[in-house]
Amino acid sequence: MVFSVATLGLLLLPGFCLGEDFGYDGNHGPSHWGEEYHACIGKHQSPINIEEHNVKNVSLPPLKLFGIDNPSLSFVANNGHTVMLKINESKAAMLSGGPLENDVYVFEQLHFHWGENDYEGSEDLINNHSFPMEMHAVFYKEDYKSINEALNHPDGLAILAYLYEVSPNPNPMYEPIVQVLPEIETVGNEKALREPLLLGRLFVPDTATMQDYFTYNGSLTTPPCLEVAIWIDFKDHQRLSHEQLAAFRDLRTQEGNKLTHNFRPVQPLEDRIVLHNIPREQNTPKNIPRTYHRFDEHSGQRDVKVPFSIIALGVLFAILLFAI
Numbered sequence: 572m573v574f575s576v577a578t579l580g581l582l583l584l585p586g587f588c589l590g591e592d593f594g595y596d597g598n599h600g601p602s603h604w605g606e607e608y609h610a611c612i613g614k615h616q617s618p619i620n621i622e623e624h625n626v627k628n629v630s631l632p633p634l635k636l637f638g639i640d641n642p643s644l645s646f647v648a649n650n651g652h653t654v655m656l657k658i659n660e661s662k663a664a665m666l667s668g669g670p671l672e673n674d675v676y677v678f679e680q681l682h683f684h685w686g687e688n689d690y691e692g693s694e695d696l697i698n699n700h701s702f703p704m705e706m707h708a709v710f711y712k713e714d715y716k717s718i719n720e721a722l723n724h725p726d727g728l729a730i731l732a733y734l735y736e737v738s739p740n741p742n743p744m745y746e747p748i749v750q751v752l753p754e755i756e757t758v759g760n761e762k763a764l765r766e767p768l769l770l771g772r773l774f775v776p777d778t779a780t781m782q783d784y785f786t787y788n789g790s791l792t793t794p795p796c797l798e799v800a801i802w803i804d805f806k807d808h809q810r811l812s813h814e815q816l817a818a819f820r821d822l823r824t825q826e827g828n829k830l831t832h833n834f835r836p837v838q839p840l841e842d843r844i845v846l847h848n849i850p851r852e853q854n855t856p857k858n859i860p861r862t863y864h865r866f867d868e869h870s871g872q873r874d875v876k877v878p879f880s881i882i883a884l885g886v887l888f889a890i891l892l893f894a895i
């Protein structure tokens with residue numbers, strides 16, 4: 572375990588030169604990860620197939636992001652398994668609310684998973700459907716002070732997952748990242764984005780759909796597969812053009828091959844429950860302005876339905892009053 576954690580720490584450092592420790596094909600492929608990394612054969616692994624008819628609807632307190640409004644100097648690196656983006660900021664972006672309740676999670680890095688063509692590439696599936704790409708924004712629990720310490724705890728990480736679909740037009744939000752990909756084709760290369768990244772626009776592309784997500788407890792989707800992540804998968808899809816998606820497939824692995832795909836197959840759900848957060852706003856009449864609920868709301872509590880008989884009694888009472 573100590574060794575695995577140390578290994579992950581190194582993987583997360585951009586520019587670190589990796590040995591051929593895991594891959595997505597053959598002897599180093601996902602079906603062999605468990606031989607060296609025992610957590611990979613655990614019972615709460617990620618990714619999973621989310622069956623929409625098999626989720627539990629809940630209304631959690633609002634998910635909140637802080638410190639995402641300032642443009643951030645960002646670096647992207649090819650670590651041989653993915654494109655990883657980090658921010659050079661003293662004041663980190665933070666996440667709280669939703670399934671995290673009042674715990675605060677600090678942004679560490681984001682990275683992507685993709686496939687050989689536009690029909691597969693996401694890690695989580697929805698109703699068995701695969702998407703061409705998935706972005707993971709990884710946050711660690713502030714109480715644990717560092718990502719390495721957070722990896723020792725079952726609630727150590729919170730990961731925001733974004734799914735993509737193909738669209739005819741390029742998505743301008745992702746152009747700063749796509750443009751530097753040719754410069755980080757080789758493993759270990761790192762580049763600063765030419766313009767500061769607007770994390771807010773990346774993390775919250777649409778405030779209207781932000782509270783509509785699935786959440787479940789799972790693992791890292793790469794070795795050492797530690798079961799330390801609270802996953803939050805947004806239902807809304809982001810759009811990228813075919814050319815933007817294709818740019819990711821030109822990156823190289825440590826062996827110099829094209830990194831055409833880097834998604835792990837889905838793992839058994841076992842005894843887990845997937846929650847579907849239904850935004851509270853949907854339960855309120857349309858003309859009432861959207862308000863943000865406070866943190867101290869009871870998590871997961873459903874709205875209390877007023878029995879019909881009480882309403883009827885109220886109406887009757889009002890009529891009587893009116894008659895008088």
Ligand SMILES: *[C@@H]1O[C@H](CO)[C@@H](O)[C@H](O)[C@H]1NC(C)=O
Binds near residue numbers: 628849
């Ligand atoms: C959960 O909510 C969705 C709408 O978002 C609805 O279609 C579905 O029927 C609900 N499921 C249950 C069990 O209430």
Ligand SMILES: *[C@@H]1O[C@H](CO)[C@@H](O)[C@H](O)[C@H]1NC(C)=O
Binds near residue numbers: 659660661
């Ligand atoms: C990150 O920012 C600090 C100051 O905010 C600066 O001193 C440092 O050089 C930056 N790092 C890189 C790699 O540019």
Ligand SMILES: *[C@@H]1O[C@H](CO)[C@@H](O)[C@H](O)[C@H]1NC(C)=O
Binds near residue numbers: 622623698699
């Ligand atoms: C997904 O695939 C599994 C196994 O083939 C099947 O049992 C399940 O019904 C499928 N789900 C949907 C929503 O089609």
Ligand SMILES: *[C@@H]1O[C@H](CO)[C@@H](O)[C@H](O)[C@H]1NC(C)=O
Binds near residue numbers: 786787788844845846
């Ligand atoms: C995830 O694990 C925590 C801690 O064990 C638990 O409180 C929470 O209900 C779990 N979440 C889900 C969606 O099962």
Ligand SMILES: [Zn+2]
Binds near residue numbers: 682683
């Ligand atoms: Zn990932």
